[in-house]
Each structure stands twice: as C-alpha cells, then as structure tokens.
Amino acid sequence: MGYASTRSLALTGLTAHIVDIEADAAPGDSELHLVGLPELSVWPARARIRAAILNSGTAWPDARITVSVTPMIPPVYDAAADLALAVALLAAAGAIPPERINGRVFLGELALDGQIRPIRGVLPMVAAAVRAGISRVVVPAECAREAAQVPGAVVMPVTQLTDVIDQLRHGAFRDQHAQEPDPAPSSSFAVDLADVPGNQAARRVLEVCAAGGHHLLLSGDGPATMLAERLPGILPPLTDEAAREVAEIYSLAGRLHRAPGITPPLSAPHHTATAAAIFGSVAGNRPGAVSLAHHGVLHLADAPEFARTVLDGLCRPMDSGQVHLAGHGRSIRYPARFTLVLDARPCPCLEQRECACTPEVRRRYRARLALLLSRVAVRAPVEQEDRAAGTGEPSATVAARVLAARVRAAHRLAETPWRTNAEIPAPDLTTRFSVAPEAAELLWSAVTAGLVTADGMPRLLRVAWTLADLRGADRPQLDDAAGALELWKGTDGDGAR
Ligand SMILES: [Zn+2]
CATH class of the missing domain: 3.40.50.300 (P-loop containing nucleotide triphosphate hydrolases)
Known part of the structure; x- marks a missing residue:
C-alpha cells in the first residue's frame, strides 16, 4: 500500500498556519480515519470527501486510510483543507503519484458532487505559504485572482476534483504565474x-x-x-x-x-x-x-x-x-x-x-x-x-x-508609537508636549467652570494640537484652545456630554 504527504493552511484570526497532511493506506476496512482533530469536527469532512471522490468517477480505495492533520491549529477542522485531504488519501492509495502533490499547497472546500468551492481568507493564507517557501498553490478558480495578488505565488486554479486528479495523474498541471495585480483603484473617491x-x-x-x-x-x-x-x-x-x-x-x-x-x-x-x-x-x-x-x-x-x-x-x-x-x-x-x-x-x-x-x-x-x-x-x-x-x-x-x-x-x-493626535495617551499630552500658557489657562478655566470634566481635558488638548497642525503652527495657541472648546461643545446644544 502506500504513504503520501502534502500541505494546506488554516487560519486563526488573520494568522495563517501551515498544516501538514499525511496519508497512509494499509490493508483493512476501506474506512477513512482522520487523526489529529476532534471527532465531532471532522465527521462532516469525512462525508464530504468520500462523496466528492465517488462522484468524481474515482473508485474509493480498497484500503484502510489514515489521514493525519498536524498541527491541530485551530482545534476545529477548517473546510479549506478538504482538497488537500482528498489528494493525500488518493496518493497514498496509489491513484495519484505521491511526488506530484509534494511541495504544493492545496486549498479548497469540496462539495458532495466533487466541485471545488471557494473559501474565505485566500490572501492571508497564500501570503503565509509564500513566506514559508511554498510558492505553488492550488486554489478554487474563484479565488485565483485573489491568490495571484501575492507576489511570488504560482497559482493553479481548479474547479472540480476530477480535473485535479486527472492533471496530477498525467502531470499536466499548468502553473499560472502570478498575475499583475488589478490596477489599484485610484485615490479619487467616487463621492466628493x-x-x-x-x-x-x-x-x-x-x-x-x-x-x-x-x-x-x-x-x-x-x-x-x-x-x-x-x-x-x-x-x-x-x-x-x-x-x-x-x-x-x-x-x-x-x-x-x-x-x-x-x-x-x-x-x-x-x-x-x-x-x-x-x-x-x-x-x-x-x-x-x-x-x-x-x-x-x-x-x-x-x-x-x-x-x-x-x-x-x-x-x-x-x-x-x-x-x-x-x-x-x-x-x-x-x-x-x-x-x-x-x-x-x-x-x-x-x-x-x-x-x-x-x-x-x-x-x-x-x-x-x-x-x-x-x-x-x-x-x-x-x-x-x-x-x-x-x-x-x-x-x-x-x-x-x-x-x-x-x-x-x-x-x-x-x-x-503614535501616528495621530487622537492616539496620544492622556499622561503624555501633558508631559511630552506643551501648549502655549494662555491656551492651557483657557482649557483649565473651562474645567474649573464645570463646562468640561477633568476627564475631558485630554480630548480638548488633542483637538487643539490638530487645529495647530492645520494652521501649520508649532504648538496650540489661545485660538486653537478656543476652537477645541467650540468643537467639543458643538453648536447643537444637546447637552449630552
Ligand atoms: Zn420626537
């Protein structure tokens, strides 16, 4: 019987992890055993993969197939790995030459009829694969443009499991080199x-x-x-x-x-x-x-x-x-x-x-x-x-x-570490940056008069800095402080502070 291995990816948040998929075919019950993941999370995958293979006109291997998925991150099965599992088990059973699935990443969810469904998150996954040195990625055709936006990616779009099996059998996989990304939309916004x-x-x-x-x-x-x-x-x-x-x-x-x-x-x-x-x-x-x-x-x-x-x-x-x-x-x-x-x-x-x-x-x-x-x-x-x-x-x-x-x-x-005035933490506003004395005086008098709470003071200072930046001034002057107070109050007088 045989052994084969390939790779897929899984996402936790926006972080993509390379997942190693190994398959072993041994004499025995004609079952698919998935190890490395909680049973409950894998049984739908097992059913999808079996149906997809049978509906692709390929005989289900007459062997006991064990597929291992490592590492177990995230601890929930991600359907994006379906395609990788299917090709790994077929390669272990001798239906595909195992060396043809090595060095590639397979991404795609299988439908019961063998169609390869698009998945979310192709961009961060393909970027992680390329960073890890695996540039040849097999992805659902709908996601090919997205994958091709990653510099260095060599993208193989696929639509059906039958085609993937055929192409891997006959070595006819046509690698598409990374396309020029779509021209970036111009910065001029549609509304003005x-x-x-x-x-x-x-x-x-x-x-x-x-x-x-x-x-x-x-x-x-x-x-x-x-x-x-x-x-x-x-x-x-x-x-x-x-x-x-x-x-x-x-x-x-x-x-x-x-x-x-x-x-x-x-x-x-x-x-x-x-x-x-x-x-x-x-x-x-x-x-x-x-x-x-x-x-x-x-x-x-x-x-x-x-x-x-x-x-x-x-x-x-x-x-x-x-x-x-x-x-x-x-x-x-x-x-x-x-x-x-x-x-x-x-x-x-x-x-x-x-x-x-x-x-x-x-x-x-x-x-x-x-x-x-x-x-x-x-x-x-x-x-x-x-x-x-x-x-x-x-x-x-x-x-x-x-x-x-x-x-x-x-x-x-x-x-x-900050890029805008709004990000400056309250303590740093007074210790690192100083406004003109008259400006500070005006703002503190607003606090004393009960117009603004002491908590609101940092927000006024940040806006005063922005008004000074818009004027091209070195630091907030009296007018900037007054302007910040006006913007703080608004002119609607709704009284909700
Ligand atoms: Zn009303």
Whole structure:
C-alpha cells in the first residue's frame, strides 16, 4: 500500500498556519480515519470527501486510510483543507503519484458532487505559504485572482476534483504565474465633498477629524450619511502595509472584491446588525464591521438605534485598536483601529416635523450613547440641505490640508508609537508636549467652570494640537484652545456630554 504527504493552511484570526497532511493506506476496512482533530469536527469532512471522490468517477480505495492533520491549529477542522485531504488519501492509495502533490499547497472546500468551492481568507493564507517557501498553490478558480495578488505565488486554479486528479495523474498541471495585480483603484473617491450643500460647520469638523484621527458626533436631521461617506476621501491614502492589512481582512470576510485599494475603508453597518456582525464571529472566523473599518471609518447612522450591547461594546476596540473574541476552544484577535462617526437625530421620531417627544424622552434617547460620547472629541450639527448655501470645496482641496497637518503631526510623533493626535495617551499630552500658557489657562478655566470634566481635558488638548497642525503652527495657541472648546461643545446644544 502506500504513504503520501502534502500541505494546506488554516487560519486563526488573520494568522495563517501551515498544516501538514499525511496519508497512509494499509490493508483493512476501506474506512477513512482522520487523526489529529476532534471527532465531532471532522465527521462532516469525512462525508464530504468520500462523496466528492465517488462522484468524481474515482473508485474509493480498497484500503484502510489514515489521514493525519498536524498541527491541530485551530482545534476545529477548517473546510479549506478538504482538497488537500482528498489528494493525500488518493496518493497514498496509489491513484495519484505521491511526488506530484509534494511541495504544493492545496486549498479548497469540496462539495458532495466533487466541485471545488471557494473559501474565505485566500490572501492571508497564500501570503503565509509564500513566506514559508511554498510558492505553488492550488486554489478554487474563484479565488485565483485573489491568490495571484501575492507576489511570488504560482497559482493553479481548479474547479472540480476530477480535473485535479486527472492533471496530477498525467502531470499536466499548468502553473499560472502570478498575475499583475488589478490596477489599484485610484485615490479619487467616487463621492466628493463638493456634492454636500451648506453645512460649513460639519465640513470643518470632518476636516479636523481626518487631520487628527478624532471621533465625531453629527447631530440633527441633515445629510449626515453624505458627510460620513466623504470622510475616507479626505483621509491620507493607505500605506502599502496598511493596504495589505485591509485587503487581508476583506479576504477573510469573503469581500476582497469590495476592498477599497489605497482609499481608507468605510464600514457602515445597519442599526439592526447583530453583535457578531459588528465585532466578528469566533466560530466562523469572520471579522465584523469594526474590523472592516480598520485604518478607515466606522459610521453608525442613527446611532442610538443600535443595540446597547453594540454601543457599549465599541469602547473596547476604540481603546485598544483591536477586537478580542474567545470561544469554541480558540481565541482570536482582529485589528480594529478606526475613526468613529456617530450620527443621531434629536429623538426617536421618524417624522421629525410631527415630533411631540418630551425633553425626558430626548434625554434618554441620547443617553444611550453616553459611554461612546465619553470618547468623542468633536461634535457638529448637520442641517437639512440648503440649496442656496451653494457648494463647498472639493475633497481634493481638503485632503491636501489634511495631509499637510498629518505630516506635521507625524514629524512631532516620529519617536513615539503614535501616528495621530487622537492616539496620544492622556499622561503624555501633558508631559511630552506643551501648549502655549494662555491656551492651557483657557482649557483649565473651562474645567474649573464645570463646562468640561477633568476627564475631558485630554480630548480638548488633542483637538487643539490638530487645529495647530492645520494652521501649520508649532504648538496650540489661545485660538486653537478656543476652537477645541467650540468643537467639543458643538453648536447643537444637546447637552449630552
Ligand atoms: Zn420626537
């Protein structure tokens, strides 16, 4: 009888592990024994692989087949390894020359009829294979373009197990060399700030948030969504490293075709979204909306309508830049560093004109955001479109000022782990960086007067630095401190701090 070995990959979060698959065929019961994984997690795989082989017109080997999968990471069987298991067992049984499956990685889930189904996360998996020195990857045809984006990958797209068996038998595997990746989408965003009429105050806060990475609340019943959608277009383009991280997250979500290229992503979940849709799912290893916003913008339209668990749960990723999920015997972290844009109407009415809500109803409605608002530095009203107000500056003009401010901040923060003013921890704001004495005096007087709590002070200082960066000044002066106070209060006077 015989022995064969090959490789596949499995993902824990975004981290791909090489999985060694060994198969042994010995005289005996004609059964498939899978070792190295919990029995419950492998029985569906065993059934799929058997059906796929039989439906591919290949006889089931007349031998006792043992397949071992090592290491056991994650401790749940990943269907992406189906194809590797099938070719390994066929090679051990002599149906395929064993040497032809060596030195390759096989990825793909098998359907019962022998079709090879696309899988999620091909980009991080193929990247890990190439890093480990295995450049020849066999992937489902639907995932071939994605795999080919990894420099150095030699991609073999496959659609059916029959074809894989035939090609391996006759040595006819046609390796496709890495394609030129699709041309990166241009940085000019499909939507432009010039489309938004009026709303000068909201346009200004958008610019400040983009320049400093600050979180934002838009209040009122104006075009908040239009504004939020235009924030990614004025953020600096992603670095290569950031674009790669974003692409890997979208690949794992099965949405690489919607990855934004070098434009920072926008993730705008609906208020009915479940906690799993927002934060991700450990069972399915699927990142959620907060990770799809990594390096970009998370927009919660009608924010008070979201589930309380979602609203309060957002604080953790906002503070740590990642989501941590545990369960099903594993622990997963996804990156989730985003700029949050909340928008909220003043009350729960759908038809604001006929509103009869009491001040208490309005207060309770807004209070749902209390925890999140303790992390928001900037607020602005959004007003109904006023055609007479004319159009404002285009995104490109604003983006140029944002970029100049970011460069200034990056220069100041060069020796630190932070890249934007919003990331500077509270203690460092006072020990490492100093504002003009009059500016500090004004901000402290606001604390003394009870306008701002002492906890709110660091957020004011961060915004003051961003205003100074936008002016091209070395440090915040009195005007920047006053400006930060204005943006902190917003001008809607909703009173929820
Ligand atoms: Zn109302």
